[in-house]
Amino acid sequence: MDSVNRQTEWPCSGCGACAAVCPHGAIVLKPDETGLLTARVCGEKCVGCGLCTRVCHRFSDEVAGCDLRESPLYAVQSANPETIKNCSSGGLAHELALWTVRGGGKAMGAVYDTRTDRVRHETVCTEAGIAALDGSKYLQSDPQEAFRNALAEAKKDPSARFTVFGTPCQIAGLAKACEVSKVRDRFLLVEIFCHGVPPVGLWDKQTERIRKKLKANRFDSLRFRYKKDGWHSYCIRADANGRTFYGTRERELFWQVYFENVLLGDACMTCSLRKEVSLADLRIGDYWGRRYQSRSDGVSAAFALTDAGRAAIEELLRSGAVIALDPGTPEEMLRAQNMAGYADAAAHREAMELLKSGAPVEKAVRAYRSREPAKQKLKRVVLMASAVLPSSFRVMIRKRI
Numbered sequence: 297m298d299s300v301n302r303q304t305e306w307p308c309s310g311c312g313a314c315a316a317v318c319p320h321g322a323i324v325l326k327p328d329e330t331g332l333l334t335a336r337v338c339g340e341k342c343v344g345c346g347l348c349t350r351v352c353h354r355f356s357d358e359v360a361g362c363d364l365r366e367s368p369l370y371a372v373q374s375a376n377p378e379t380i381k382n383c384s385s386g387g388l389a390h391e392l393a394l395w396t397v398r399g400g401g402k403a404m405g406a407v408y409d410t411r412t413d414r415v416r417h418e419t420v421c422t423e424a425g426i427a428a429l430d431g432s433k434y435l436q437s438d439p440q441e442a443f444r445n446a447l448a449e450a451k452k453d454p455s456a457r458f459t460v461f462g463t464p465c466q467i468a469g470l471a472k473a474c475e476v477s478k479v480r481d482r483f484l485l486v487e488i489f490c491h492g493v494p495p496v497g498l499w500d501k502q503t504e505r506i507r508k509k510l511k512a513n514r515f516d517s518l519r520f521r522y523k524k525d526g527w528h529s530y531c532i533r534a535d536a537n538g539r540t541f542y543g544t545r546e547r548e549l550f551w552q553v554y555f556e557n558v559l560l561g562d563a564c565m566t567c568s569l570r571k572e573v574s575l576a577d578l579r580i581g582d583y584w585g586r587r588y589q590s591r592s593d594g595v596s597a598a599f600a601l602t603d604a605g606r607a608a609i610e611e612l613l614r615s616g617a618v619i620a621l622d623p624g625t626p627e628e629m630l631r632a633q634n635m636a637g638y639a640d641a642a643a644h645r646e647a648m649e650l651l652k653s654g655a656p657v658e659k660a661v662r663a664y665r666s667r668e669p670a671k672q673k674l675k676r677v678v679l680m681a682s683a684v685l686p687s688s689f690r691v692m693i694r695k696r697i
């Protein structure tokens with residue numbers, strides 16, 4: 297076990313733990329001016345019991361967790377090629393969810409709602425329901441209702457078991473909520489490596505463009521990482537009216553801005569829950585880096601942080617649901633992730649202030665890009681120009697510059 301220092305002045309990440317444990321329904325997550333959810337307390341309903349502060353990482357000086365660098369690392373792929381195709385990396389999340397529901401438990405993860413173009417957590421208990429959880433949705437997911445219901449069910453029914461997928465902030469919050477509710481052993485908590493989530497306006501701008509292209513008001517389906525050009529390509533696929541839209545990382549404003557690391561949520565910019573110390577049972581992610589860079593199907597990495605996490609992976613391996621590849625070392629895997637965080641606080645503040653004052657997202661993007669050093673500008677132009685090249689060249693250029 298290791299520990300990390302917490303700062304009480306951190307912004308709320310909207311993890312939903314406080315709303316889930318409040319016995320008086322006095323806390324709800326509501327969108328701020330940028331559309332990102334943060335916790336709001338209703339003074340009239342609050343009795344000052346303090347339960348919310350016990351589950352909120354912003355109120356702890358220290359949180360005990362396990363260190364990825366000292367935990368067993370696995371590199372795996374689903375044994376089913378169709379599953380790998382439908383998932384963002386190697387399909388491990390799908391196999392964990394399947395194993396859970398086949399064992400009589402429930403799986404909770406993020407689903408994309410094509411009516412609202414927003415993401416929320418949902419709980420499924422059938423094999424057919426798992427498809428909606430598959431795939432990364434690069435938006436903040438609203439977990440409050442699903443978390444609240446799962447905790448209530450676990451408290452009422454001692455046989456209830458859940459596997460929950462979420463971002464590190466959501467999983468850290470839920471882990472604490474489970475502890476105060478004395479149901480932690482009933483939850484397998486699986487967090488994803490997390491780059492952060494962008495303001496909602498950026499996604500609204502992107503969906504406006506896709507809708508125009510498809511001449512549709514609503515999508516029939518939407519995927520953020522469709523593997524048309526392989527695992528490394530980050531391609532949005534939207535279907536509507538019998539037409540299909542593909543949006544690549546090089547061409548779409550959404551992806552460009554997401555990877556420029558300035559217009560992410562306030563809490564994401566300073567988040568340390570996404571770093572090496574974790575309260576989850578498992579941390580899963582894309583096994584980026586040189587080891588699997590020539591593969592186009594997708595490889596999942598998983599750190600087993602607890603005995604329960606390790607047992608789950610070992611069971612999937614034993615049953616043949618997933619196939620083991622060479623895991624390399626934790627240092628190697630982590631080197632290919634952005635564990636350092638995001639430096640450009642001034643540019644972030646200025647861009648977010650603009651959004652909060654009602655400015656369109658393009659204006660906020662122009663504002664922070666105007667501060668970019670010439671080298672960064674050149675890199676962006678080269679990446680955008682590479683959009684006309686075949687995928688393998690685009691990936692190569694991205695890695696070289």
Ligand SMILES: Cc1cc2nc3c(=O)[nH]c(=O)nc-3n(C[C@H](O)[C@H](O)[C@H](O)COP(=O)(O)OP(=O)(O)OC[C@H]3O[C@@H](n4cnc5c(N)ncnc54)[C@H](O)[C@@H]3O)c2cc1C
Nearest residue numbers: 383384385387388389405406431432433461489491581582
């Ligand atoms: C916002 C975001 C940022 C990410 N950043 C990184 C990163 O920097 N490095 C890295 O290696 N991997 C990152 N990932 C994780 C990666 O995309 C894959 O999810 C992971 O490798 C597992 O792949 P998979 O094929 O097993 O499962 P997938 O098919 O990708 O399923 C992932 C699971 O996560 C849940 N999920 C999907 N979207 C969200 C969401 N918005 N909020 C909460 N839960 C969600 C799903 O319900 C599903 O159960 C990120 C994912 C998201 C959503």
